[in-house]
Amino acid sequence: MRPIDLAREHGLSAQAIRNYDEAGILPPAERTETGYRRYTPLHAQALRTFLALRGGHGHQPAMEIMRATNSGEIDFAYRLIDAAHVALLAERDTRTKVAAALGTLSTATPPPLRGRPLTVGELARRLGMHPATLRTWETQGILHPERDRATGYREYGPDSVRDAEIARQLRRGGYLLPQVAEFLDSLREAGGADALTTFLDSWQNRLTARSRNLLAGAAQLDVYLTMLDLD
Known part of the structure; x- marks a missing residue:
């Protein structure tokens, strides 16, 4: 030939x-x-x-x-x-964990943040936890607060507050810090909880196609x- x-x-x-x-x-x-x-x-x-x-x-x-x-x-x-x-297999396990984490989120979420960003102390009081916990979450890649240009203090805007509230729910559900960080990374990539559901469906379809x-x-x-x- x-x-x-x-x-x-x-x-x-x-x-x-x-x-x-x-x-x-x-x-x-x-x-x-x-x-x-x-x-x-x-x-x-x-x-x-x-x-x-x-x-x-x-x-x-x-x-x-x-x-x-x-x-x-x-x-x-x-x-x-x-x-x-x-x-x-590792990717399939990751997708399963993210889907399970989404299922644990409470529908009764606090009202969205309005006005100026919160300080670490204000966010800690809102969530009922110690400021040191929020700093730990930051080092684990769970939270990504902005910094005030003049003072260097942490500022938690609406997205950071949302992430902190989700992280609190997941931690109460028994999820480890790396799992929480992994879930939030997927949430940010998808663009929100509603979009994440579509994202997870598409992810599953890709996994199935690759397996075949x-x-x-x-x-x-x-x-x-x-x-x-x-x-």
Whole structure:
């Protein structure tokens, strides 16, 4: 087969096939007397495998898996695949924790802050806790107060007050400080509790899609490894 023959199956260019060959994604190809590459069904399966792996792992990791496979470093290829599954599991656990934290939030929240920002003492009194706790939350990345330019004192605006109130609820629910910080980071990224629900749904869909893509890549790699064993 010629490069264009491999390319047509996936809507690629012949140059893309040559690039993949030079990158080590395809196994070494024989050449004709005139110097043209000659591809076989093994190369066609290697290309299918790479494209399937790319859907779940990304371009660079998929390329590294194929290079390791083609050079006989199968154990290293397995390690790369295992690492992707470990990372996906960790992300899935994070999403679960964030969703659980959202479910613990009370619907009876204090009225939003109006007027000037609060000092650390004023916010502590509002929440019924010690100012030192708020400073600890700041060092843990839970709160991000502004600083008065003249005095350097902490100033807690509406967003910081909201974050502190959510943090108090989560702490009462038994969440650890790193978990609280993780939840608030997700909340800020999403743009609010309502948006976070949509964000969590989209996040779950991405996780499911990646899981399916990893399975699809593994299936194609299994076929490729079988062909290599028979070659």
